[in-house]
Amino acid sequence: DVKVTQSSRYLVKRTGEKVFLECVQDMDHENMFWYRQDPGLGLRLIYFSYDVKMKEKGDIPEGYSVSREKKERFSLILESASTNQTSMYLCASRINLRVLGTDTQYFGPGTRLTVL
Amino acid sequence: AQSVAQPEDQVNVAEGNPLTVKCTYSVSGNPYLFWYVQYPNRGLQFLLKYITGDNLVKGSYGFEAEFNKSQTSFHLKKPSALVSDSALYFCAVRESDYKLSFGAGTTVTVRA
Numbered sequence: 001d002v003k004v005t006q007s008s009r010y011l012v013k014r015t016g017e018k019v020f021l022e023c024v025q026d027m028d029h030e031n032m033f034w035y036r037q038d039p040g041l042g043l044r045l046i047y048f049s050y051d052v053k054m055k056e057k058g059d060i061p062e063g064y065s066v067s068r069e070k071k072e073r074f075s076l077i078l079e080s081a082s083t084n085q086t087s088m089y090l091c092a093s094r095i096n097l098r099v100l101g102t103d104t105q106y107f108g109p110g111t112r113l114t115v116l
Numbered sequence: 117a118q119s120v121a122q123p124e125d126q127v128n129v130a131e132g133n134p135l136t137v138k139c140t141y142s143v144s145g146n147p148y149l150f151w152y153v154q155y156p157n158r159g160l161q162f163l164l165k166y167i168t169g170d171n172l173v174k175g176s177y178g179f180e181a182e183f184n185k186s187q188t189s190f191h192l193k194k195p196s197a198l199v200s201d202s203a204l205y206f207c208a209v210r211e212s213d214y215k216l217s218f219g220a221g222t223t224v225t226v227r228a
Contacts (some may be wrong), residue, residue: 006160041220058215103150109157
């Protein structure tokens with residue numbers, strides 16, 4: 001089974017702090033994704049990475065950056081946390097899209113971040 | 117405009133009754149459609165997907181979904197709901213090689 005882990009389940013930070021959210025997958029997947037989940041809005045894509053050191057902006061990248069130095073690890077960085085970044089953050093991974101039907105993304109348990 | 121819509125915020129059913137969670141999509145061409153479930157304090161779990169072929173797709177935990185191209189719908193169904201099916205359900209459509217668009221989610225409550 002694919003396993004995607006996230007470094008923290010709950011995190012409380014103060015406005016202006018730099019925040020690191022870590023995600024690790026153990027299935028040698030090339031693609032990794034960061035989403036935020038807010039009530040009534042579903043999941044919105046922040047950034048994704050299609051391979052090591054490669055990254056692309058999603059729909060809501062403002063206020064965030066990412067790092068993918070190793071294949072198994074994808075980090076989300078909040079350079080200066082703000083209260084409107086209080087949310088649930090979900091990481092996902094997926095094998096590269098070579099064969100029809102490999103679209104399935106596998107999700108981690110999520111990190112609930114509160115910025116005070 | 118959103119690519120996928122879940123018209124119901126909440127669905128309430130009695131245990132043993134049929135469960136339907138609605139989803140409509142608006143991407144062009146042949147859609148790739150997905151259903152995910154999120155149990156309390158957990159990440160999303162994949163339930164099923166439609167890529168091509170048979171319009172009725174069977175997935176995990178006794179769920180199935182029917183792709184209807186003329187109605188642009190992909191409703192999730194379960195013939196007999198369980199209390200343990202109470203969760204948040206998300207429909208998603210593939211918009212590009214790297215992007216899934218998710219609906220807002222439907223909270224399902226199954227009462228004993």
